[in-house]
Amino acid sequence: MxxxxxxxxxxxxxxxxxxxxxxxxxxxxxxxxxxxxxxxxxxxxxxxxxxxxxxxxxxxxxxxxxxxxxxxxxxxxxxxxxxxxxxxxxxxxxxxxxxxxxxxxxxxxxxxxxxxxxxxxxFGERTFTRSTAVSYETFFLLYLKERGYQLEFNSLADLAYCLNLEYRNFFRVVKKLTERGIIVKERNRISVPDVPLFQSYLKERF
CATH class of the missing domain: 2.60.120.10 (Jelly Rolls)
Known part of the structure; x- marks a missing residue:
């Protein structure tokens, strides 16, 4: 048990x-x-x-x-x-x-x-690590991977808030990843259509 x-x-x-x-x-x-x-x-x-x-x-x-x-x-x-x-x-x-x-x-x-x-x-991962070690983009990619390559949320602003990310910069990251086919953004959901492509893209960030 x-x-x-x-x-x-x-x-x-x-x-x-x-x-x-x-x-x-x-x-x-x-x-x-x-x-x-x-x-x-x-x-x-x-x-x-x-x-x-x-x-x-x-x-x-x-x-x-x-x-x-x-x-x-x-x-x-x-x-x-x-x-x-x-x-x-x-x-x-x-x-x-x-x-x-x-x-x-x-x-x-x-x-x-x-x-x-x-x-x-x-809390440390969402604040210290994000602000000192990795970019918004890399932090979000790692978070998405940790959550099984898909997220559900009330709004993009709400998701940014929960991740302690500034909304406008976070919006640019989501837009960029969507345009490159790394993620698919729906109304209340973000998913990864091609996991190998996602993993390759994430590897390039380090």
Whole structure:
């Protein structure tokens, strides 16, 4: 049994556990009270953003099935956290106090470690690596490859936002790759028609 499945089984046995369902676009959590919970994603994806006092927003990552969100995402300082459902989402929520039932569980702490380390790694890849090591184009190609050569999204602007890329430059990259036949851009989808050609083109970027 995978860690996420064992974790779900454990969550369901905690006293006071609650199930939450959200529609696409719903705010999952953004108040201090709601952030005092630990949520296990049973179904769907959640967009996690940090919001500064001046209104500036920094996209952290997209969390999916089997991951923990909530209090584990609270930033330091005066930043707030905003979580939005990217799809239909189902969560199991447990209060921080109720988590005392799991404090001796190696499975729980392993899941916490894996989840937090993944978030640091993914955020680092989307910020430090992109801005210091590779171009917008190469970063996007690597991301597309990692996602199985196809992406679905609400809009190109939304995709740029989720990748922490400036929209106008990202639009030029997509246009260039489309014109060269490396990708096919549809209304809400980008796919790779010729994987060997894509891989050859990506190899040339290094």
């Amino acid at each position: 995978e860690v996420s499945e064992r974790l779900r089984d454990m969550f369901e046995k905690v006293e006071g556990v609650a199930e939450y369902t959200f529609k696409k676009g719903d705010k999952v959590a953004f108040s201090a009270e709601e952030m005092e919970m630990i949520y296990l994603i049973v179904e769907g994806e959640i967009d996690i953003n940090y919001v500064a006092e001046n209104g500036n927003t920094m996209h952290l990552l997209i969390a999916g099935k089997g991951q923990l969100v909530g209090a584990v995402d609270l930033p330091l300082g005066s930043w707030l956290v905003n979580m939005t459902a990217r799809t239909k989402v189902k969560l199991l929520g447990v209060s921080m106090d109720a988590l005392s039932d799991l404090e001796d569980s190696a499975v729980f702490w392993k899941a916490m470690y894996l989840d937090v380390s993944r978030k640091f790694r993914e």
